[in-house]
Amino acid sequence: MRARSLSELLSSSSDVRKEWELRGVVFLSLALQIALICLGSCRKYLPHAWIQGFTWFAYLLADSVAIYGLGMISNTIREIKAGKLSSNPHTELSTFWAPFLLLHLGGPDTISAYAIEDNELWLRHLLTLVNQAGLTVYVLVMAWTHPTLSFLAILILLLGFYKYGERVWVLRAASDEYFKDSLPESQPRRKDSDKIEAECVLKGEEGYNVTSHQVIDVNNEDAIMIDDATAEFPSEKLSCGKDVEDQEYKCVVGTLLSASHLVHTSQRLFADQLFSIEERDSRLTILSGKHCVGDFKVIEMELGLIYDMFYSKANAVYTRWGFICRLAIFFLICVALVLFSFTDKRPYSKPDLFLTFLLLGAAIFVELYALAHVLFSDQVACWLIKKKQSAIFCSINRIKPLLKRRRWSNSMCQYNLMSLKNNYSRWWRFLKLLHVDEMAVKFLYQGHVDVSKDIKDLIVSKIKEKEAVDVQDLPFTKIDRGYCVLSAHGLLDQLEWSIEKLDFDTSILVWHIATELCYYLSDEPHSTRELERNDQSPHKKKCLMGLHMSRYMLYLQFMCPSMLPARIGGFRFRDIYKKPSERFRWPKARDEMKDLSNRSVSEEDKVNYVLSKGCQVALVLGGVSRWWRWTVISEVWVEMLIHAAGKGKARDHARHMRGGGELITHVWFLMAHYGLTDHFPKPHPRATAEIIVNPW
Structure with a gap:
């Protein structure tokens, strides 16, 4: 009798230890997600070693902790089905935590990869998605007891599957092979001088006396387009605040439009693609536009946008579909919180209830942070400018001025x-x-x-x-x-x-x-x-x-x-x-x-x-x-x-962008805009050929 009581005591002690171990693992996974979403955005302009080290530690540990937590929950379910353990309210509520761990595996929007090499591991993450999603489905099916909790768990499961699938897609898009394939090749404009040269040869063969002549050709359609767009965008002081000067306001708009226009071709530098001389001339005319505040500010904005492509979920977030999904995810998590609040909570312990509400509240905070991050991004500011939404743009710019946003450590x-x-x-x-x-x-x-x-x-x-x-x-x-x-x-x-x-x-x-x-x-x-x-x-x-x-x-x-x-x-x-x-x-x-x-x-x-x-x-x-x-x-x-x-090599510059950026990267990027890197053929004086055909 005494031996049996001792055995029951040890078993009970073991169960309590496992319960607190699972709570600790789930809480640690949540804490790592909060750390990553905060550090993921600030690490690109804070060069401190402790920030980089802690971000690296959290990034490596986050996936392992979430996978370990899912494994603990699935093992508990197996033991219950095998008759080794009895079902209890803690087990019932812990199965509701499993989809949250899958949601954590999806990671925050501000950091999808710690290093540039992490993008090459997208296939490994795809296999992890299939494995962990299948494991979560197994847990929910085997522990289907409470109708409301099971319904909410399926809802969170779908959100987690989407978030993790989005992370896999972003990593794949930023990998070296697929990034290069997604970029268009250089399409130099057909030179009129080629046609004139051919016509010159034909006229010479017909017996005409041909005289060559040279006319300077200034090609600045892109710069004119940006300056016109800046001038057309409403800039009344009433819409931006009485303390904002008109010229200063136009400089903000012009600089952002210049960076946004240039980045579509600048990203090809990181794919080691060649540029045409016409593209080089077009970039120089944009940099010399009358509404740009300076070469380094345009370069800073461009590199900030490219950083987001490599190290965050920008490719998925800054689209119409991505923004709609963010709103839908936020709404559905709020619905889950409300529905869970109305369930009968008497069978559950206070630590389990506290952790469950914490998971739901933190999920809402993460989505709110992500929406705010999108709202104050350069991508959204550029979209508002192009859509002529001056009131919204000025309101956002007043809260967080565009030219004062930190995009690298400087x-x-x-x-x-x-x-x-x-x-x-x-x-x-x-x-x-x-x-x-x-x-x-x-x-x-x-x-x-x-x-x-x-x-x-x-x-x-x-x-x-x-x-x-x-x-x-x-x-x-x-x-x-x-x-x-x-x-x-x-x-x-x-x-x-x-x-x-x-x-x-x-x-x-x-x-x-x-x-x-x-x-x-x-x-x-x-x-x-x-x-x-x-x-x-x-x-x-x-x-x-x-x-x-x-x-x-x-x-x-x-x-x-x-x-x-x-x-x-x-x-x-x-x-x-x-x-x-x-x-x-x-x-x-x-x-x-x-x-x-x-x-x-x-x-x-x-x-x-x-x-x-x-x-x-x-x-x-x-x-x-x-x-x-x-x-x-x-x-x-x-x-x-x-x-x-x-x-320098483009890959090395992209690799060091994660630590606050380097001055040498900005110098290299600026040199590329001036055609002084190996991405351009040897330039010649910009001129257009012209022939004069004399009839005698």
Whole structure:
């Protein structure tokens, strides 16, 4: 008798443990969905490592937890049917949770893929959909007892099946193969010059004296179309608020229309498709439209739209059918909540009821958040502009101004070899024992600064200079890495070797060391924060530009090497990160720099070689006035960035968009608009042929 009581006690204890385990799993799945819908949208403009790490953790864990919860519920049903367990109110209500777990597998609208590679796993998700949907149907059929709960469970099951199927479709559409197949090929307009050339040959064969003539052809139909659409869109101050100026309002509309028009062809860059010269000219005329607020703002909007294609459910949501389905899902979940509220709840425990209401309430919150996300999106704003819905557009723009919406981090990661210090603590020795000290150094000494307007303006001016040279069909290879800058300032004879004879990664290290030495050995404040707090004179702005660009290029070299040109036998981080901070001991660094620059160091000793060459560059720059010194440094770094951006691959740029975006991606995208990437044939001066046929 005593043994039997003990057995019953243990069985009861086991049942209670399983009940709370299932509640915990379902609650964890719900919490992960809430985290994903919030972090999925903000991770594209917040570059913090903890946000990326937590999003990655939640994304990987969410599917596993939901599948595990479904497995627990199905195992309970099997044990009941086998007679090992008896049915109880908890089991009855837990079967109602199964469709919610399938709904969780569908994921939020703000994140469909964590990394670009996740889109290639759409077939695996399709198999998971079939498996888990079948398992949920099995649970509902085998546990069909309560009519109202079973009806509501079928309703949630259909919603979950649709949401997960939508996720599979979105992943498939963003996969490399299907994304390329969905894009149209370049369709260059037929040139009239071809017809004229053929006619010229025929007239010549007939004996006519043919004279060639050249007429400049300016093709700007697209820009005119956007400007006309902007002018036609109602812009009365009463509709947008008395504090909004008419010109400012038109700039908002024109910029968004430009980005929306360009993105239809810009997405082909990520499929490595070729563009025609006519398409290049059309893009340039749009960028130069009178209602655009700037090249970088248009690029920012375009990349924001492309980010949504790769990492969210934009392809399914921003359609008429998608919006209707969102409204229907929200309405049906509200109906389920109301109907469940009127059921008899006396048999169920308070924890089970609390969790059930929480699941229904959270599902409504997720759909409301998704609808708000759609309402404040660039896609909807563009649709309202095209449909001339000025009142709705202005109301939304007043709540969340279009030009102030964050679409990327607008920041540059910073890395400085001079600031690294050795740490001999026990914790550091433990990390070194695990061979993760190098990784720890990379993340602990990494910083962020905003991309200033001065840097953007300098980048745009350099790209336009390069485009002007390119259109004239002149060689421009040397402009890539600072040749023209050094030539313009009379430093070519002394420093040409630092950009022409060195590999690109070596050149980055040499100029980074030189930049840091010029900064620390000058009379500038030794803290960039102190420099930023001081009066922002043009000289100090140049100094900050040079420092920030130097540290950003070093960050790319060691943290994002795939975004830089391919290198052979490049520097390893573990070989270089300790030496500069050990070598230079402030304030005696000036004497050490002169001593090191005079040494003859072989190229085999890579670390001391770059230190020596960096000191040589610093000594040359130290002989120039402060204004010209930092002008040279900042412009050389910008040209290095442009050179690196032109050599990057579209896949690498798409991959790094998930972490807040990189400045080099925006530079690459802007260069593509100016026809300076490999996606365009060699341009020639824009002209139309014309012939004059003389009858004599």
